[in-house]
Amino acid sequence: MSDMLRAPAEIKYADELDYLESIDTGPKPFSWRLSPRMVRLFILGSEPSDGLDREIPQKWFGDRSFVERSIVTLASDRGLLLIGDPGTGKSWLAELLAAAICRNSTLVVQGTAGTTEDHIKYSWNISMVIARGQSREALIPSPIMTAMEQGVIGRFEELTRATSDVQDALISILSEKYVAIPELDEDNIVFAKPGFSIIATANSRDRGVNDLSSALKRRFNFVRIPVVANKRSEAEIVRFRTSELLRRHRIELEVPPSLLDILLQSFADLRAAAASAKSDEERLESSLSTAEQIGVLEDAILHSHFFGDRTLRPETLAGSLVGCLARRSPEDLAILNKYWHGVVEPRGREGGPWQEFLEGGRQALATLS
Known part of the structure; x- marks a missing residue:
């Protein structure tokens, strides 16, 4: 193997x-x-x-x-x-x-x-x-x-x-x-x-x-x-695939449960927004599948391992999420900007990992804009 x-x-x-x-x-x-x-x-x-x-x-x-x-x-x-x-x-x-x-x-x-x-x-x-x-x-x-x-x-x-x-x-x-x-x-x-x-x-x-x-x-x-709608099942899939990734790359890095919750909640929010959108221009091009969720986490883990201090941080996860989901310009960038200002910003005011996630996303969006 x-x-x-x-x-x-x-x-x-x-x-x-x-x-x-x-x-x-x-x-x-x-x-x-x-x-x-x-x-x-x-x-x-x-x-x-x-x-x-x-x-x-x-x-x-x-x-x-x-x-x-x-x-x-x-x-x-x-x-x-x-x-x-x-x-x-x-x-x-x-x-x-x-x-x-x-x-x-x-x-x-x-x-x-x-x-x-x-x-x-x-x-x-x-x-x-x-x-x-x-x-x-x-x-x-x-x-x-x-x-x-x-x-x-x-x-x-x-x-x-x-x-x-x-x-x-x-x-x-x-x-x-x-x-x-x-x-x-x-x-x-x-x-x-x-x-x-x-x-x-x-x-x-x-x-x-x-x-x-x-x-x-x-x-x-x-x-x-069907798309996995159960948050607990989706978390199990992400954990399973992430553990395989860590073994394959021989990486010793812990994924904090709080960051996994942020990732799951972010995708749930974006899916809800896509479901209520009236046109394709108001939806992200990404299908927001569990596989793409795993891709976001994989990107953040590898970035933390090779270019960070080997600790997965909220701002790194936010940058990976923006980088992986912003495929169209300006449509996807506008949707993510709206999500960051309307949903992530109120949560970030409470402090904790959501605040660092908020700042990481802002920096990533500013770089792409």
Whole structure:
């Protein structure tokens, strides 16, 4: 893991997965490495009532029903589509599901405007084709085709970012469970092995970019992941991700609970303001997701570690918040100025960390204005 900037979940949590597999006596669909109950336990964490010899920490924070419905969908060999706002943990949940089910979460296609049908099916090694003609040896399978051949989970990130013809290439794969290779005379069909399925993610804010056809929608079970509205759950997510950051960078720095409360409250205030805004010009361009909240805290921690006295202070957090959220000028700057004068300033008059947060934000806004 020390040689990887970011280890996939099956490597990062290999010890846990080995342990769960060794004690798993439940029924397993297809060629799954863990039973559905153990998949859920791996993702949501263990409880004393589970009677395990070791604790399994929670890795995804959200409603249990979303995880259970996702697992049931994959056990039925239907495609799973996780849809929601940016930063709601869709990709992380997809990675954890694939890691627990088949110990391989890396068979991923990233949906973009440049994604082609070759990324879904296959392409050719041109040098081999010129030298010896088209053959199975000269074929380069896509991550999805590789998942079909191995009977494991393939992932498709940002499905609605891909064009309609690329999306349509998934229809036959999800319904017929095979890919034809018309260029070959023999051995020209790749059949999916039991256990193959696709987990796709889609950003609900991308609606209208490349809408899914009704035929493709019928081949997916939808699980909508909402924005985390519970302050306690959001605090747990931020703590979990922050502790991972500190371990990865080998940083010994404490995040004071008072500063975490300020961060959570600031995002809650800005979300409320965005909800009551009458136009996009009155809303921050940021989606104000939990992921962006983690990004603000990460920025402040690294700044404190490398350029400060290795103590996280309110003014550093305020500067990171302004720097991360002020993307448009002058619109976002005006919104943040209004928030600082109308909400943060009254709290800052009471003294304490809010006062330092107020001053740090003022300096950051003055620099950007």
